[in-house]
Amino acid sequence: MDLFSNLATGFGVALSLQNLAFALGGVFIGTLIGVLPGLGPVPAIAMLLPSIYTLDPTAALIMLAGVYYGAQYGGSTTAILINLPGESSSIVTAIDGYQMARKGRAGAALAAAGLGSFFAGCVGTLVLAAFAPALAGIAFAFGPAEYAALMLLGLIGAVVLASGSVSKAVGMVLLGLLLGQINTDPLSGVERFSFGIPELTDGLGFVAVAMGLFGFGEIIGNLNRPSESREVFTRDVKNLWPTGEDFRQAMPAVLRGTALGSLLGVLPGGGAILASFVSYTLEKRVSKTPERFGHGAIEGVAGPESANNAAAQTSFIPMLTLGIPPNPVMALMIGAMVVMGITPGPKVMVENPDLFWGLIASMWIGNLMLIILNLPFIGIWVKLLTVPYRFLFPSIVCFCVIGLYTLSNNNFDIYLAGVFAIIGFLFIKLRCEAGPLLLGMVLGPMLEENLRRTLLVARGDWSVLLTRPISGTLIALSVVMLVSALLPAIRKRRDNAFRD
Amino acid sequence: MKSFFASMAIVLTGAMTTIPNMASAQNRIFVGTVAGSDLDGLARRVAEVLAASDGSRWIVENRPGSGGALGFDAIKSAPADGTTLLMAPSGAMTLTPHTRGNLKYSLADVAPVSRVAGFDVAYIVSAKVPATTLKAYIDWVKQDNSRAVFATPQFGGIPHMFGIKLGRAAGVPLDNVAYRGGGSQLITDVVGGHLLAASSGVAEWLREHQAGTVRILATSGTKRAPQLPNVPTFQELGYKDLVASISYILMAPAQTPKATIDGIAARVNKGLTDAKLREALTAQGFVVDGTANPATVAADLRAEHKYWGDLVKETGFKMPN
Numbered sequence: 001m002d003l004f005s006n007l008a009t010g011f012g013v014a015l016s017l018q019n020l021a022f023a024l025g026g027v028f029i030g031t032l033i034g035v036l037p038g039l040g041p042v043p044a045i046a047m048l049l050p051s052i053y054t055l056d057p058t059a060a061l062i063m064l065a066g067v068y069y070g071a072q073y074g075g076s077t078t079a080i081l082i083n084l085p086g087e088s089s090s091i092v093t094a095i096d097g098y099q100m101a102r103k104g105r106a107g108a109a110l111a112a113a114g115l116g117s118f119f120a121g122c123v124g125t126l127v128l129a130a131f132a133p134a135l136a137g138i139a140f141a142f143g144p145a146e147y148a149a150l151m152l153l154g155l156i157g158a159v160v161l162a163s164g165s166v167s168k169a170v171g172m173v174l175l176g177l178l179l180g181q182i183n184t185d186p187l188s189g190v191e192r193f194s195f196g197i198p199e200l201t202d203g204l205g206f207v208a209v210a211m212g213l214f215g216f217g218e219i220i221g222n223l224n225r226p227s228e229s230r231e232v233f234t235r236d237v238k239n240l241w242p243t244g245e246d247f248r249q250a251m252p253a254v255l256r257g258t259a260l261g262s263l264l265g266v267l268p269g270g271g272a273i274l275a276s277f278v279s280y281t282l283e284k285r286v287s288k289t290p291e292r293f294g295h296g297a298i299e300g301v302a303g304p305e306s307a308n309n310a311a312a313q314t315s316f317i318p319m320l321t322l323g324i325p326p327n328p329v330m331a332l333m334i335g336a337m338v339v340m341g342i343t344p345g346p347k348v349m350v351e352n353p354d355l356f357w358g359l360i361a362s363m364w365i366g367n368l369m370l371i372i373l374n375l376p377f378i379g380i381w382v383k384l385l386t387v388p389y390r391f392l393f394p395s396i397v398c399f400c401v402i403g404l405y406t407l408s409n410n411n412f413d414i415y416l417a418g419v420f421a422i423i424g425f426l427f428i429k430l431r432c433e434a435g436p437l438l439l440g441m442v443l444g445p446m447l448e449e450n451l452r453r454t455l456l457v458a459r460g461d462w463s464v465l466l467t468r469p470i471s472g473t474l475i476a477l478s479v480v481m482l483v484s485a486l487l488p489a490i491r492k493r494r495d496n497a498f499r500d
Numbered sequence: 501m502k503s504f505f506a507s508m509a510i511v512l513t514g515a516m517t518t519i520p521n522m523a524s525a526q527n528r529i530f531v532g533t534v535a536g537s538d539l540d541g542l543a544r545r546v547a548e549v550l551a552a553s554d555g556s557r558w559i560v561e562n563r564p565g566s567g568g569a570l571g572f573d574a575i576k577s578a579p580a581d582g583t584t585l586l587m588a589p590s591g592a593m594t595l596t597p598h599t600r601g602n603l604k605y606s607l608a609d610v611a612p613v614s615r616v617a618g619f620d621v622a623y624i625v626s627a628k629v630p631a632t633t634l635k636a637y638i639d640w641v642k643q644d645n646s647r648a649v650f651a652t653p654q655f656g657g658i659p660h661m662f663g664i665k666l667g668r669a670a671g672v673p674l675d676n677v678a679y680r681g682g683g684s685q686l687i688t689d690v691v692g693g694h695l696l697a698a699s700s701g702v703a704e705w706l707r708e709h710q711a712g713t714v715r716i717l718a719t720s721g722t723k724r725a726p727q728l729p730n731v732p733t734f735q736e737l738g739y740k741d742l743v744a745s746i747s748y749i750l751m752a753p754a755q756t757p758k759a760t761i762d763g764i765a766a767r768v769n770k771g772l773t774d775a776k777l778r779e780a781l782t783a784q785g786f787v788v789d790g791t792a793n794p795a796t797v798a799a800d801l802r803a804e805h806k807y808w809g810d811l812v813k814e815t816g817f818k819m820p821n
Contacts, residue, residue: 043562046535050544053780143694147685184567186680189599189655189819196602198566198573323707324684324691331684332536339780345711408534408564449680456677457695459646 003130010357014365019062023366026063030070037084037403041071042328057340058355062362068329072312073370076113076305082396084215088206088273089308091438092280096300103296107240110378112250112298113305114371120258120306121367124313127262129360136321138266144453145465149474151447154274156478157281158439169436176440187452199412211400212417213434217424219393250302253283257306265311272311279307526557530586532571534564542748543587549771568592572605580753582760590747591658594804598812599656599819607805610751612797613761614768617786618747621662621720622702627713628693634717634737638670651677651686651698656819662744663699664815669739690714701746703785720744765794
């Protein structure tokens with residue numbers, strides 16, 4: 001059993017005092033970054049890099065990896081507590097997580113997210129250890145046509161995300177697609193809907209829009225209520241720990257989310273975000289009581305959180321086995337490896353087994369540290385919610401504005417969030433959900449780009465989308481989902497189920 | 501353990517210094533991209549070199565947006581006293597002004613300090629393409645027009661113009677498929693054979709070339725790229741006019757006194773002679789420079805400005821706005 005002897009080597013490396021300290025430091029910084037709204041792991045790692053060039057490469061990578069998955073972990077905390085998804089993969093967590101928090105079940109939501117992430121992280125790491133070379137090829141099977149089909153599936157899934165009426169959900173997705181058109185068209189260099197404002201030529205910043213719609217919109221919505229009924233969070237916080245019933249409901253969701261995330265994480269680009277969306281969609285589909293979704297269903301927290309954490313682990317596969325970074329964080333880690341004299345690629349496993357297996361083993365240890373670090377914090381976080389709202393909301397706004405400014409050292413993102421705060425408030429008044437809009441905004445440009453690349457390469461022949469096996473299958477799935485959403489009989493039943 | 505706490509301290513101070521007003525006493529290098537790009541990484545190295553040379557404090561401030569134009573906005577309104585610098589790719593001053601009609605900066609707004617490092621443009625084919633030489637590739641494309649497609653990291657950049665020029669010189673109508681600033685999707689698409697060829701900076705493709713998943717057919721320098729001694733240049737292959745490079749230039753606001761600029765240039769260029777730093781940057785795919793004085797860099801940029809201006813006129817290429 002090579003795997004076991006390799007893992008033994010890995011644990012031997014990862015359990016040294018120095019590497020344990022770096023893993024702890026990494027996950028601690030990561031958690032901090034994840035919890036602070038607007039602050040992402042990329043700038044943090046970019047700033048860390050010069051100082052770690054002199055370190056032992058294994059220790060340095062263990063710490064950087066810790067920052068990365070620690071941030072994934074910490075991101076769900078603000079999504080659940082104050083409806084502020086710090087990154088695209090925690091939008092879904094905010095939907096049901098925040099509703100749970102409002103019902104006094106923030107502790108259960110945080111624990112479900114934490115335990116689900118821990119389980120998914122462990123399984124994802126195991127997948128990484130056992131199947132890395134085999135899974136690496138998936139990335140190459142996905143060309144522009146396959147991405148276009150995958151994004152289409154994601155967008156149609158977005159309609160299922162919403163718990164209100166189908167027509168509103170479709171409207172929000174379309175609005176999101178339109179907002180996604182504000183950018184410079186990557187294939188022709190045309191500036192679209194930028195009205196001469198240079199900041200708009202790179203598109204609307206996801207974090208600014210999400211903060212405005214979710215975070216600020218929600219705050220205005222709360223302040224709009226008379227002060228007696230403003231305390232959104234029940235003071236009598238029910239059991240901090242999930243109940244047996246919770247565990248029973250969350251467990252299958254965690255398993256499915258982990259499987260989905262492990263697979264989709266291998267894809268470069270939107271792997272983690274799609275994994276969380278697809279997981280939510282799937283949970284709602286298979287649930288016997290889909291009407292609970294959007295009103296605090298624990299599966300809606302546990303599933304997507306597991307999916308995005310499993311994806312965070314398996315996204316190391318293309319980086320470690322091929323030297324191809326699936327996201328900016330990995331690109332920085334590759335840069336660090338190169339500077340330290342390690343050539344990323346298939347040979348790392350052979351030439352630097354200590355580093356390869358040590359890093360993998362450290363992920364288990366890091367995940368364990370995260371759960372140990374975070375579970376005791378749940379009590380503190382939940383206490384935070386009992387702070388009177390008049391003190392709580394100015395501090396949230398303050399942290400958000402700082403975070404927004406640091407995105408690009410530019411006031412524009414703050415103004416943008418301000419505009420979307422008003423829009424978010426309108427959405428609350430109109431009972432429209434912002435989740436599908438954000439998904440449309442994120443996936444729309446990716447769909448467009450890849451579809452046009454497909455057609456450019458195929459010289460305008462649309463049939464490639466159907467004749468290529470992976471994209472054909474994904475499109476068939478999309479059609480099935482669309483038909484089932486539109487079939488009158490099903491829709492009627494759905495609308496009845498969702499009428500509240 | 502000591503280095504561990506030291507790096508923690510650096511992270512925390514680093515996090516503080518992203519809020520510029522708290523760090524007004526510091527010198528700044530603006531970068532027109534997000535943190536983590538190769539340009540940003542290089543700027544951070546330059547900041548270290550400057551700090552080490554006389555104990556001054558330097559931070560890198562990212563001003564991403566509008567294809568790097570916001571970095572130029574920042575430097576235009578910055579004090580011209582040597583406390584504020586900008587790092588940007590040469591093409592932003594030599595090519596973009598010809599193609600973008602609405603640009604609010606020009607070469608005249610900045611005073612070059614140092615050409616820090618750069619790399620050539622490479623023409624890359626997927627390993628799934630049968631051709632192993634540029635000539636064989638061109639013949640292979642001529643057999644079937646549907647093969648005449650090449651990818652570039654972005655629309656209207658130097659690799660894109662270079663690909664257009666190659667197509668004209670070789671007599672094949674190469675169509676461009678642009679990506680969003682390069683990155684992994686471009687590489688996986690070419691390795692996976694979804695796109696068969698690409699014109700792109702050398703640095704990103706070295707590993708794939710060495711692994712044999714793509715082939716670099718030729719590079720664009722006057723000399724072969726140091727990391728690729730076996731890959732010919734376009735000039736060697738008979739394309740005399742196909743010369744280009746992408747270099748990262750450190751510059752100051754245009755009104756900065758000459759003595760100040762020369763002083764900074766001397767510090768940076770001396771720092772770039774450090775063997776360890778050179779080795780690390782070379783491994784990342786850069787060709788470290790720092791040999792030319794500010795006046796030479798300025799002259800070179802003006803010549804490059806004319807080269808791309810002529811090519812843009814010749815091809816009628818224009819960004820559509």
